[in-house]
Amino acid sequence: MNDLLERAAVKGSILERSKRINEPGWLTTIREKAFDAFESMSWPQPDEEEWRRTNLDGIDLDSARILAALQKAPAVDINGAELEAARPFLERSAGEMTDRFAALNLSLWSAGRLVYVPDGTVLDEPVVIDYPGDAAAVHNSHTLVVLGREARATVVQRFSGGGADALWNTGVTVGVGDGARCSFLSIQDVNGGANFFQQSRFYLDSYGVLDSFECLIGAKLSKTRNEVYLDGPAGEARLNGIFYARDGQHMDMRTVQYHLQRAGRSRALYKGAVSGSGRSIYQGFIWVDEEAPGTDAYLTNKNLILNDGARADSIPSLEIRTDDVKCSHGSTTGKLDEEALFYMMSRGLSRGEARKELISGFFEDLIAGMPESEREPVRSRILKLIG
Amino acid sequence: MNTSQTIEIGDYKFGFSFPDQSVFKTGKGLNEEVINAISDHKNEPEWMRKFRLRSYQAFLKKKMPNWGVDLSGIDFDNIYYYAKPVAEQQRNWDDVPASIKETFDRIGIPEAERKFLAGVGAQYDSEVVYHNLKKSLEEKGVIFSDPETAVREHPDIVRKYFGTIIPFSDNKFAALNSAVWSGGSFVYVPKGVRVDIPLQAYFRINSQNFGQFERTLIIAEEDSFVHYIEGCTAPVYTTDSLHSAVVEIIALPGSRVRYSTIQNWSGDVYNLVTKRAVAYENATVEWVDGNIGSKRTMKYPSVYLMGEGAHGEVLSIAFAGKGQQQDTGGKAVHAASNTSSVITSKSISKDGGIASYRGLIKVAEGLKNIRSRVVCDALILDAKSHSNTFPYMEIESDDVSMEHEARVSRISEEQLFYLMSRGMSEDEASKMIVNGFIDPLVKQLPMEYAVELNRLIELEMEGSVG
Numbered sequence: 001m002n003d004l005l006e007r008a009a010v011k012g013s014i015l016e017r018s019k020r021i022n023e024p025g026w027l028t029t030i031r032e033k034a035f036d037a038f039e040s041m042s043w044p045q046p047d048e049e050e051w052r053r054t055n056l057d058g059i060d061l062d063s064a065r066i067l068a069a070l071q072k073a074p075a076v077d078i079n080g081a082e083l084e085a086a087r088p089f090l091e092r093s094a095g096e097m098t099d100r101f102a103a104l105n106l107s108l109w110s111a112g113r114l115v116y117v118p119d120g121t122v123l124d125e126p127v128v129i130d131y132p133g134d135a136a137a138v139h140n141s142h143t144l145v146v147l148g149r150e151a152r153a154t155v156v157q158r159f160s161g162g163g164a165d166a167l168w169n170t171g172v173t174v175g176v177g178d179g180a181r182c183s184f185l186s187i188q189d190v191n192g193g194a195n196f197f198q199q200s201r202f203y204l205d206s207y208g209v210l211d212s213f214e215c216l217i218g219a220k221l222s223k224t225r226n227e228v229y230l231d232g233p234a235g236e237a238r239l240n241g242i243f244y245a246r247d248g249q250h251m252d253m254r255t256v257q258y259h260l261q262r263a264g265r266s267r268a269l270y271k272g273a274v275s276g277s278g279r280s281i282y283q284g285f286i287w288v289d290e291e292a293p294g295t296d297a298y299l300t301n302k303n304l305i306l307n308d309g310a311r312a313d314s315i316p317s318l319e320i321r322t323d324d325v326k327c328s329h330g331s332t333t334g335k336l337d338e339e340a341l342f343y344m345m346s347r348g349l350s351r352g353e354a355r356k357e358l359i360s361g362f363f364e365d366l367i368a369g370m371p372e373s374e375r376e377p378v379r380s381r382i383l384k385l386i387g
Numbered sequence: 388m389n390t391s392q393t394i395e396i397g398d399y400k401f402g403f404s405f406p407d408q409s410v411f412k413t414g415k416g417l418n419e420e421v422i423n424a425i426s427d428h429k430n431e432p433e434w435m436r437k438f439r440l441r442s443y444q445a446f447l448k449k450k451m452p453n454w455g456v457d458l459s460g461i462d463f464d465n466i467y468y469y470a471k472p473v474a475e476q477q478r479n480w481d482d483v484p485a486s487i488k489e490t491f492d493r494i495g496i497p498e499a500e501r502k503f504l505a506g507v508g509a510q511y512d513s514e515v516v517y518h519n520l521k522k523s524l525e526e527k528g529v530i531f532s533d534p535e536t537a538v539r540e541h542p543d544i545v546r547k548y549f550g551t552i553i554p555f556s557d558n559k560f561a562a563l564n565s566a567v568w569s570g571g572s573f574v575y576v577p578k579g580v581r582v583d584i585p586l587q588a589y590f591r592i593n594s595q596n597f598g599q600f601e602r603t604l605i606i607a608e609e610d611s612f613v614h615y616i617e618g619c620t621a622p623v624y625t626t627d628s629l630h631s632a633v634v635e636i637i638a639l640p641g642s643r644v645r646y647s648t649i650q651n652w653s654g655d656v657y658n659l660v661t662k663r664a665v666a667y668e669n670a671t672v673e674w675v676d677g678n679i680g681s682k683r684t685m686k687y688p689s690v691y692l693m694g695e696g697a698h699g700e701v702l703s704i705a706f707a708g709k710g711q712q713q714d715t716g717g718k719a720v721h722a723a724s725n726t727s728s729v730i731t732s733k734s735i736s737k738d739g740g741i742a743s744y745r746g747l748i749k750v751a752e753g754l755k756n757i758r759s760r761v762v763c764d765a766l767i768l769d770a771k772s773h774s775n776t777f778p779y780m781e782i783e784s785d786d787v788s789m790e791h792e793a794r795v796s797r798i799s800e801e802q803l804f805y806l807m808s809r810g811m812s813e814d815e816a817s818k819m820i821v822n823g824f825i826d827p828l829v830k831q832l833p834m835e836y837a838v839e840l841n842r843l844i845e846l847e848m849e850g851s852v853g
Contacts, residue, residue, distance in 0.1 A: 049454065290770065305785040308753050314780040316791070323767040323797040331791040333782045 034107035073110035119148035133162015164193030172200035176208035206232030247276025274310035293324035442565030537573035571601035636664035649677035668694030689718035707740030716746035
């Protein structure tokens with residue numbers, strides 16, 4: 001009974017907070033709906049395929065504690081006429097909540113930013129959104145990006161610091177308009193003891209172009225999902241990822257390329273290194289709908305295992321429902337090439353230096369494709385990790 | 388060789404069956420009484436009865452798989468679990484009842500071939516009715532029999548290996564098979580013996596609603612070689628039938644075992660098979676697995692590489708036509724250093740069929756020099772058909788070279804155009820491209836199987852392009 005009352009109180013406080021900042025009614029409805037979904041679901045179980053390899057047992061997922069922490073968070077005020085532009089995307093996400101983390105994020109996100117780029121507008125400078133961790137136990141943020149027709153923008157979000165026992169539960173919703181181009185970079189470099197969850201959804205209208213980069217460095221446990229929906233014909237999406245799981249770290253990534261309309265083109269390229277007792281799981285998925293003839297989709301996963309005991313799982317899968325397609329995937333897992341090491345050492349490098357060069361070189365093709373302002377910081381961060 | 392009476396493939400499409408002459412049949416459904424009755428009827432030792440009853444308990448506890456294909460159409464209570472067609476085991480082809488012989492003629496074992504083949508364990512319903520092992524093999528100490536005979540005559544070998552590779556609690560369908568198994572093959576090849584002629588067994592289902600639960604155990608002692616071939620055909624019935632086999636292979640150091648199968652179950656059969664092999668030092672195990680028939684197939688032949696120098700190969704081919712789901716693939720588990728594996732899969736989907744590749748490469752911790760390569764090619768012949776690929780790779784050692792590739796496409800317009808410009812009709816050109824697509828696998832089959840497979844694919848392809 002107490003429990004019920006408590007939950008009713010949480011729901012009441014959501015409504016009250018939304019009212020205080022004059023949030024539009026539709027957004028409050030989404031929050032309510034998401035809260036109901038949160039209530040009706042349980043945390044992901046190990047018998048669900050996507051969660052089979054990520055054990056949540058060690059994480060404090062006490063709902064009462066999480067809700068209490070979030071009730072204290074200040075309201076985020078991103079009101080304005082532009083918010084309306086994000087409505088169809090948020091409503092869609094609310095209609096397809098895949099798990100309890102996503103539901104929690106959509107109902108109670110209390111930090112976030114909206115980047116709205118009107119039709120035909122080109123932003124020359126990247127928009128950088130920082131989410132520095134503070135003393136809070138739970139970070140529940142949402143980044144919203146909406147690009148109008150033929151708009152162009154680069155958005156960078158960075159998560160850093162925070163407490164060793166913090167729970168990060170983050171969401172990203174990006175809508176790319178007709179013929180627009182969006183470059184989106186997400187860097188996760190939070191406290192090495194924290195747990196990090198993220199659900200990102202990218203919606204592409206016809207001829208929309210997306211370049212997404214995900215860079216996973218911190219957290220003890222990290223579970224992210226990047227989904228791109230090619231809603232209009234001839235969309236083009238690239239989902240790129242770099243991850244480095246060191247001793248004690250666990251990184252579980254999923255990408256989904258949904259081809260829903262004809263002549264779409266998509267590429268996923270995830271490259272990672274695992275060392276110590278680090279473990280990575282990459283689950284890539286391409287879905288080609290009946291309505292998507294002319295699809296050209298590819299996904300690649302390359303893993304570098306730096307020592308015995310580190311583990312990299314690779315699960316690329318395809319589901320294809322029409323015949324006029326070009327779909328393929330490739331996956332390679334191996335260690336550093338001894339011959340390349342030997343060659344570099346014969347040129348006077350120490351083994352350590354040669355190793356450093358080879359590992360950073362492994363990531364270089366992806367780093368070179370990132371927004372320029374972030375290349376050098378990511379490069380030096382990775383060099384530091386190699387140590 | 389009299390080829391004129393080999394295969395009237397047209398008949399496969401419509402199926403054929405002969406009056407049910409089963410001598411002994413349990414009631415529909417499964418309970419301990421049925422299992423006891425099977426065990427009594429087979430005059431089994433107590434340990435096997437206990438094994439069956441333990442397996443039955445595991446079957447009750449195990450959940451249905453919540454992945455793969457839709458199995459909701461299986462009604463375990465509406466299946467006969469055991470039937471025995473003839474009272475005595477036949478020693479001579481002439482003694483085999485005429486109706487059964489006629490069925491075999493329809494499958495296409497030509498007269499000349501019968502003599503040529505080393506041994507044919509022909510399975511009509513769940514009992515082996517005909518068994519003939521060439522004298523020379525017997526002299527070498529090779530045992531090729533049905534497993535019931537092996538339980539009676541070679542209990543020490545059977546007890547040592549039976550159920551050790553696929554424990555009865557492995558999965559729901561392996562548990563079911565362990566509880567009610569009947570028929571199958573037992574192959575034992577002594578140390579250093581090379582069996583030059585492939586050992587063949589034909590399997591048939593010929594009783595309505597009859598589930599076939601054959602059990603095969605192959606043991607290759609050190610430095611031996613054997614090629615075992617199993618082919619399946621079944622007449623068409625309107626109600627669903629279930630085929631759930633268990634195949635265990637033990638390849639001891641230095642041996643090589645090759646297992647080839649083409650299943651062409653009729654379009655109402657659920658084909659849920661567990662096949663697993665272990666390969667010790669320098670042993671090689673090869674699975675050649677063709678899936679043409681059945682309504683639903685779930686089959687992932689696997690090789691556990693337990694000793695250094697072991698090698699595993701899986702060649703898988705699947706054809707999913709109307710109403711069919713072929714969920715097939717292969718697994719290689721590397722548990723020793725210096726081991727290698729290759730999985731090659733080719734699938735074709737057509738007329739709304741769903742072909743899925745599902746596979747696993749696993750490399751345990753602390754191993755050196757592991758090589759593995761997985762290649763999946765899929766051809767989709769029309770816009771209604773589906774093709775899926777679900778490969779799993781779990782790598783825990785660093786000294787590994789693991790490659791995986793998958794490609795899904797339709798018949799290329801350019802290839803079609805080229806062939807048609809040379810005077811072929813679109814239909815002929817398509818058939819030729821499809822034949823070329825599966826050719827690398829067909830080449831691995833013995834000649835008569837290659838011919839049969841090509842004809843089956845051609846038949847399935849008929850009228851597919853318009």
